[in-house]
Amino acid sequence: MRKGEVTKQHIINKSAELFNQKGYAGCSISEIMDATGLKKGGIYRFFSSKDEIALESFAYAVEMVGEHFTRAMEGNKTAIEKIISLFDVYADVVHHPPLRGGCPLLNTAVESDDTHPFLREQALAAMNGFLATIQSILSEGIENKELRPDIDRTSLASFIFANLEGSIMASKLEGDNQHVAFGKEHLFTYLRTLRIQN
């Protein structure tokens, strides 16, 4: 990487953390300057606006968390194990989330849905990508005769996703990882009722 690219990535990394904790509206350019140790000109050399920093930071956050999900699923053979392992990425959301501040998709979705169309669109694309991943794991499970063929993959993927995000929200709010653990446990019990062999 050239020096300019290193600096740009440094701004993105720090901004992603800041935005994920304080929100886009709650985070100013001067806070990004503090966090990066750069002057305003040093930041605007790479980005034309705060919105552009927000978009690139969110794209980075989604990619980074996506890699955590991919790694968590590795080594798991059944569809149910793969899906359940997604919860492990946020097992310690209180102290060690993949990105400080919790789930960037949850945070960005809730902040942007009524107010920031450009961010909302990116958050929606990220959600649809995640839903498609879950759906394809379910398809695999059906093909492998692990899961019942009459499962509605669209609605089940939505249910799995909602569980994960809702439990992250509750654990972050309480400062206690128990809700993510509860979500994992009940979802596991439910998914087992959808196996061909119960």
Add this chain to the structure above:
Amino acid sequence: MRKGEVTKQHIINKSAELFNQKGYAGCSISEIMDATGLKKGGIYRFFSSKDEIALESFAYAVEMVGEHFTRAMEGNKTAIEKIISLFDVYADVVHHPPLRGGCPLLNTAVESDDTHPFLREQALAAMNGFLATIQSILSEGIENKELRPDIDRTSLASFIFANLEGSIMASKLEGDNQHVAFGKEHLFTYLRTLRIQN
């Protein structure tokens, strides 16, 4: 109500809607002035700070949504029916949520968890109140021999709550009520596996 109380309630109603759509950080006093038609002095006659408006608006929002939940449960006899009816409050979250902007608990939790200790505390109290309500419905279901006595009420209430909030988040983001409907459907199927008579 005296005229002063009417004005104060008017500020709270409008601020609750604004905060629920734009967030606390994303909403300025001048927007509250615009929405209420009041001057700054007319607002600060009743509140000492924006934080105080935020706290009172959130308390109002939680109470108002709580009334919707209570009404939704009325007329339902079984614990499962009562729990499932909670989803009806947000069945049309895209166009007609109880409060514009979606679920105030979700919005406030996600915004405040890392940054606003005073709001976070109130959001946590609201979540715990809601969890306690769900737990007591489950207890009723166990006493009435509808639900299995070995159910862990704490973890099941958390799972139900996470589902509702996560599905609201997804529906709001996509602008499509389907996720709340999916959540309701799968939760209903799961809860039926926890009945004494399957």
